[in-house]
Amino acid sequence: MSLVAPDPTRTVPLPLRDQADVRDRWLTQRLLDVLPGLMDRAGIDLWIVVGREYNEDPVLATLLPATWLSARRRTILLLHRSDDGVTPAAVSRYPVGQFLPAWTGDTGDTGDTADAGERAQWAEVRRFVEQAGPRRIGIDVSEHFALGDGLSHTEHRLLTEALGPYADRLVSAEQLAVGWLETRLPEEIAALRAMNRLAHEVIAEAFSPVVVTVGTTTALDVAWWIRQRFHDLGVEPWFQPSVLLQRAGVPLVEDRGTLLPAVPYDAVVRPGDLLHCDVGLSSLGLRTDTQRNAYVLRPGETAAPAGLRAALAAANRMQELTAAALVPGRTGNEVLSVARAAAAAEGIDGDVYSHPIGYHGHGAGPAIGQWDQQEGVPGAGDHPVHADTAYALELAVRRPVPEWDDQCVRLGLEEGVALTAAGLEYLDGRQTEFILLPAG
Incomplete structure (x- = not known):
């Protein structure tokens, strides 16, 4: 690859x-x-x-x-x-x-x-x-x-x-x-495009029958496969990859005011599960940070339930609102406030916790929220946004799923973006549809 x-x-x-x-x-x-x-x-x-x-x-x-x-x-x-x-x-x-x-x-x-x-x-x-x-x-x-x-x-x-x-x-x-630490050369941004593409390809392979045997493979198996795959390809993760499951009948649990998935890390993947991964690779002294989602089809299904698709659409909309707020001159806290206010105005329940990325995964530069600090981050959040920088556009939305008896799901997305004089660009596109896994 x-x-x-x-x-x-x-x-x-x-x-x-x-x-x-x-x-x-x-x-x-x-x-x-x-x-x-x-x-x-x-x-x-x-x-x-x-x-x-x-x-x-x-x-x-x-x-x-x-x-x-x-x-x-x-x-x-x-x-x-x-x-x-x-x-x-x-x-x-x-x-x-x-x-x-x-x-x-x-x-x-x-x-x-x-x-x-x-x-x-x-x-x-x-x-x-x-x-x-x-x-x-x-x-x-x-x-x-x-x-x-x-x-x-x-x-x-x-x-x-x-x-x-x-x-x-x-x-x-x-x-x-x-x-x-935060400023990126055009050549570094070009390298980050290739690195994000590689991360996306590895995720696509991980969320496929090549790796996942429904009813046998665990979420932890997939996480370790991703780490081994990076190593075999000649790149290394800068943190242990994680794969989380959400499923009907297992509600989210509260942790420091935030609802998080409660299915164990070593749970076996089943039909109807929502899979989420968080991975980051290192190469050329640079880092990536990516989150994507997959759905395991139930027998007879050809797509994820409409409620899950609506959650993904809401997350995509929150991406757009956050990207629109991420402009040079604003502080990280100002970006956070503008993005969250815009999301609330559209009835989107979610959190923004984006961060610079480059030499380090959680890089130097303006903190745009943290998952447990949605009112602003003192100090780091007061740093201004500059052009010629790269970010992990990271956020999550919460939404009830009618097909799951209105059980709430937490759908997280994270994509690499570059901010230059030309504006904001996704370094290798963004996820707008679920990766689909067959039931067996």
Whole structure:
């Protein structure tokens, strides 16, 4: 199974060596074309990103060469904004890809002890700052975004001590870190299209007689098949896939004010069941997040009951209302409020909990609700929506099904979308009809 990627001569997934080439090329382009504007928007002249091996700042991982699977010892990256663009420099014992080497590892002390090496490394950071003379030095500390809060306590202390009087110029790089993580190149969006198509193909195969034997296969079997299928195809999930069942006679149960399915994870799939999956794959340093639904036909049926089809139509309408509300300039909380008000005006009972996606599955950027926070998300929900970003458009509706004695179903949908100057686009379409499984 393969899909067309940014270049029609390539497929997703790519061989690992080709992936590394693509990711390093993207990084160079992002440093040249994306970062200067983000630094100007945040008002930061120098961005210092620090991490130690196996305790990497989440931002640091997105700046390292593709062949670096972690930081090496202590890795310090300095990104200086000047009239000529951004100068990326590395104060590191080892060369760091596209970053200019600002330190050879020499200690200047006899004995070459570990302590001497540490002092020399921080002294080089101080020298760089003195020469650059930045007015505002951004560091990754953030109250609201975990992905922008990667500077550890120890590294913060050592940096502050090394900078001396320049430490007064340290400011939170929250907005810069979020901007860096959420902004997508056109080439990255093209890759996400291919990745979403692959996810949809795997889901279609999972919800088919190839995988599901009605009366024998469990929901948990299907979830594990999806994970194994991704692995066999050369991509990996960023969370354990889940498959949930809803069926007539098993009502939803309340959890923190929200109604959720109550059929056990290991229940056997039966005729008349509604199947729902939530899957996300990783490739090229990017993530997808997808939810789709299938219905198991009862003997004599050729389609899902009208009540279930009406629930899917309501979910599609809620997608449209949320997509219409998702415009640059609004905060995540404003998008949530507008979308929910529009849905309520049309009599749709549902929740919106969409989120940015890119380097991370639940990515940095505006939170547009959470499943248990429908009145807004303090902090992360106050971040504005920007163009050249990607989202998992995630939501659910609740609706009684006449054919199930008016039992309420919760129908969740999640599709990848990109938001650019041209508007919002689905990265590989959206589900408007149930995937149908024969009864046997």
